[in-house]
Amino acid sequence: MTEIILLSLRIALVAVLLSLPFAILVAWVLARVPFRGRLLLDVFVHLPLVLPPIVTGYVLLVVFGGHGPLADLGLAFTSTGASVAAAVVAFPLLVRPIRQAFEATDPALLHVAMSLGASPRRAFFTVALPLAAPGILAGALLAFGRSLGEFGATITFVGNIDGETRTLPLALFSALDVPGRESEATAFAIASAVLALGTLVLGELLARRSRRWTTG
Amino acid sequence: MDDGLILDGVVARRGGFSLTADLRCGPGTTAILGPSGAGKSTLLQAVAGFLRPDRGRVVLGAEVLSDAGARSWVPPWRRRVGLVFQEPRLWPHKRVLATIRYGGRYREDDVIAWCGIGHLLDRLPRQLSGGEAQRVAIARALMARPRLLLLDEPFTGLDPARRRHLRTLLETLQAELSIPVLCVTHLVPEALELTDKLVLIDGGHVVAHGDLAGVLAAPGAFALTHALGLENLLEVEVIGPGDGTTRARLGAHEVLLPETDLAPGERGHVTVSPADVLLAAAPLTGVSARNALSGEVRDILPVGDRFLVHVDVGQPLRVEVTHAAARELGLAVGRTVWCYTKTWACRWWD
Numbered sequence: 200m201t202e203i204i205l206l207s208l209r210i211a212l213v214a215v216l217l218s219l220p221f222a223i224l225v226a227w228v229l230a231r232v233p234f235r236g237r238l239l240l241d242v243f244v245h246l247p248l249v250l251p252p253i254v255t256g257y258v259l260l261v262v263f264g265g266h267g268p269l270a271d272l273g274l275a276f277t278s279t280g281a282s283v284a285a286a287v288v289a290f291p292l293l294v295r296p297i298r299q300a301f302e303a304t305d306p307a308l309l310h311v312a313m314s315l316g317a318s319p320r321r322a323f324f325t326v327a328l329p330l331a332a333p334g335i336l337a338g339a340l341l342a343f344g345r346s347l348g349e350f351g352a353t354i355t356f357v358g359n360i361d362g363e364t365r366t367l368p369l370a371l372f373s374a375l376d377v378p379g380r381e382s383e384a385t386a387f388a389i390a391s392a393v394l395a396l397g398t399l400v401l402g403e404l405l406a407r408r409s410r411r412w413t414t415g
Numbered sequence: 416m417d418d419g420l421i422l423d424g425v426v427a428r429r430g431g432f433s434l435t436a437d438l439r440c441g442p443g444t445t446a447i448l449g450p451s452g453a454g455k456s457t458l459l460q461a462v463a464g465f466l467r468p469d470r471g472r473v474v475l476g477a478e479v480l481s482d483a484g485a486r487s488w489v490p491p492w493r494r495r496v497g498l499v500f501q502e503p504r505l506w507p508h509k510r511v512l513a514t515i516r517y518g519g520r521y522r523e524d525d526v527i528a529w530c531g532i533g534h535l536l537d538r539l540p541r542q543l544s545g546g547e548a549q550r551v552a553i554a555r556a557l558m559a560r561p562r563l564l565l566l567d568e569p570f571t572g573l574d575p576a577r578r579r580h581l582r583t584l585l586e587t588l589q590a591e592l593s594i595p596v597l598c599v600t601h602l603v604p605e606a607l608e609l610t611d612k613l614v615l616i617d618g619g620h621v622v623a624h625g626d627l628a629g630v631l632a633a634p635g636a637f638a639l640t641h642a643l644g645l646e647n648l649l650e651v652e653v654i655g656p657g658d659g660t661t662r663a664r665l666g667a668h669e670v671l672l673p674e675t676d677l678a679p680g681e682r683g684h685v686t687v688s689p690a691d692v693l694l695a696a697a698p699l700t701g702v703s704a705r706n707a708l709s710g711e712v713r714d715i716l717p718v719g720d721r722f723l724v725h726v727d728v729g730q731p732l733r734v735e736v737t738h739a740a741a742r743e744l745g746l747a748v749g750r751t752v753w754c755y756t757k758t759w760a761c762r763w764w765d
Contacts, residue, residue: 315497315518329508
């Protein structure tokens, strides 16, 4: 039980850390960089939200699986692969609050930084990014919570391997499959619910603390 | 004009708005005056580099900042143009010391002393009052060692005491750093206390630039000076104090004005609103108004439901009268009239 919880937390954490830089980049582009095809990128980013997770898993298998173009990365049927599956599915939830935070930041705050000699890169890292921290935190926790509960894409892409890819939802699925393991299934369900709840509560507490520093 | 700013045939578009500007601003403060929507902030954006002009050149000192013809453009972060907005735009997450050091540490101790922010260095923006935040914003701009300072409506939203304080600060900067300062404002008195170099902008065009007298005389500037309450600017020479007032010479006339710091023999400017001048067809006797100026009517201009009468009293004096009054007086171009004002209706500019 403990091992399964720890594995789930690790996979979810790696999923968030892995996708965070991409999410920040995409959120910035969507919020601040006008270009043709922004709508297309927007739709593409939101796709995993509406696509059946099993389809997402299948796409990942086609790309990273045995005969896929990126098979050499060896992600299929590994815990890192589980993180990738979770990251893809949770990506829209990660991007959205970060994008909103970027959009809410007064562009004049960046202009001032540039007028003081800061390159756009420095202005981004010293002004835009710190001011978006509450949004980044909110997105990260939301994505973390979503990753903990990821099931469809995971089982399709990396299977249900004990000690490698069997996270809480997959363990619950396995327990339900075998007669006489109902109490175990209940324990997995409760653990999932507690973790999800804990993530939300933590997110709310941190949001309250961090909200103060962006209100000048 | 080695350290001045030149806008040479600049055309800059923002949204549906277009600004056309030809300007030369030397060292010292230049006030950009105009109603809202005139193009003042578009001008600042083009100079700061956040708006790329479609045409023309922007030159600062020896460097061409942008030249639409040659397709050259210096990005904002290489221009060293300081920006101070009406809203201080401090970064909510940075303390004052980190804020002001962001762009450099040019004359740090001096700047902190000038701006009077020594006791605020470890505060966050939300712990500052409006006036304090603005001084921090000015310090931040100065410590990056700007070659040009742009102030966007710096006086707006400050109470009179803070305005005086800010004016003193800007005068200090002018004495200590010989950089051009462009100050956008719609508050004429503040602008005139800062400088005698004015640029009038309206409808996306520079209507006039020069000193106050020059700006007032410029064709096309009248509607604007009217809106700004600046129609009459009269040059006088102080004779001396007289019973709580000041005696002064206005051309051939002697007038009584409010007290002033000017010494006898010095010249200064007073303004008087056209509505505060009484017009008479013949000299009046037994009136309380102290100042009588006679002159010839040069022009009668309809403005709204009134006439604005231009009387030449040695200098142009504009007087507002109703249509009925104009009829009864038999006003006509070429006629001699007498203009009366109270002492307290006249205000000193300098």
